Amino acid sequence: AQPDTAIGQPAPVFSGLGFDGTPTEIRADGTARLIGFFAHWCPHCQRELPSTVDWLESNDLPDGVEVVAISTAVDEAAPNFPPSSWFAREDWPATVIVDSSSGALTEAFGLTGFPFWVAVNGDGTVAARVSGELDVAGFEALLATVTPGGAVTESAAxxxxxxxxxxxxxxxxxxxxxxxxxxxxxxxxxxxxxxxxxxxxxxxxxxxxxxxxxxxxxxxxxxxxxxxxxxxxxxxxxxxxxxxxxxxxxxxxxxxxxxxxxxxx
The missing domain is CATH 3.40.250.10 (Rhodanese-like domain)
Known part of the structure; x- marks a missing residue:
């Protein structure tokens, strides 16, 4: 496989709203993040979301690391609509940001399939990108790629x-x-x-x-x-x-x- 040219590059910096209208800004602030993209109609996402919830309930994230979900590709005619109800049913415990109807965040992060994870270091650089359903070992391997801390890049802020x-x-x-x-x-x-x-x-x-x-x-x-x-x-x-x-x-x-x-x- 060809190496991922995004690795080591600055991740997109963005702000968005949660289902309840709460604003969130994601930038190079020293916090490392696993950013997961989920579509409510995707069978793999329907397994991945509760699996991630189970892991988060049973384990402590390392200091300086957080998990963020992006709800995207909304389809009113598809299962689990609206996605806000789906996330609520699964007791998602972390931040959720709603993508634009045009899928601006999926495009910016280079999504290639669902679910899609982007691991971002504390300095705002991309550590890894993974497309497809992860098992526990895969999720923990992705988590191991990120490094919190590092200089906050004023260029991204x-x-x-x-x-x-x-x-x-x-x-x-x-x-x-x-x-x-x-x-x-x-x-x-x-x-x-x-x-x-x-x-x-x-x-x-x-x-x-x-x-x-x-x-x-x-x-x-x-x-x-x-x-x-x-x-x-x-x-x-x-x-x-x-x-x-x-x-x-x-x-x-x-x-x-x-x-x-x-x-x-």
Whole structure:
């Protein structure tokens, strides 16, 4: 098998809401995390979630380590809907974050199947990624890959997901030197973009090099079509030392759905 190129790279930094609306921010804060992605309709997830609950009830996590669940790929016509009821029935004891309807977090973390686990060190770097159902030994092996502590990376601390309406507030009341960064294609940009945005095409071969030419010391508002490309852009920005980046959850689709304006000039 080919080595996972994500290992050692900065994990996406994000914020989100739980089923009850409680906000949670996941960033490089010294806490190591096992982040599990679960779909309520997935048979493997239906076994993995209670298995993880059993382990957490019977064992103590190492100091400085926590487990976080991401509820994603919601289907109203599928079993165990709504997922909030499923997690409640299984007595999930840890943090849950609800992914966007576009699956921005699954895209940002490179999900390849369900369930999907990402082990993140305390310094915010990816330690391991695993797709598929884990037995107890597999879960404990994954747990052994993470190292808590480490320097908190200021570059990651200010990278966050924001709603379209929050993004509009940033645009309307911009901090000094705000850059609005569109990472879609030129064709998408010409069809409609946020006023004042600059374009850096995610699909350009030298995309990362173009990002490196931008000023890391000013604030950014980043978006794409649905949140997928921007979600993959923010870890690159973090690795380059950008310390104030707001990523619009759901992209320009969410923006226009909220009735917010775009320009075509």
């Amino acid at each position: 200010g990278i966050r997901l924001v709603t379209a309406n929050d993004g509009a507030q940033i645009q309307e009341n911009p901090p000094a030197n705000l850059v609005i960064l569109d990472v879609r294609t030129p064709e998408e940009f010409e069809a409609g973009h946020l006023e004042g945005a600059i374009l850096v095409d995610f699909y350009d071969d030298d995309f990362a090099d173009q990002l490196a030419e931008l000023d890391p010391d000013v604030p950014y508002l980043v978006y794409c079509r649905s949140g997928n490309r921007s979600g993959q852009t923010t870890p690159i920005l973090a690795s380059l030392g950008f310390d104030d980046v707001a990523d619009i959850d759901g992209g320009i689709v969410a923006w226009t759905d909220a009735g917010l304006p775009v320009v075509t000039d």
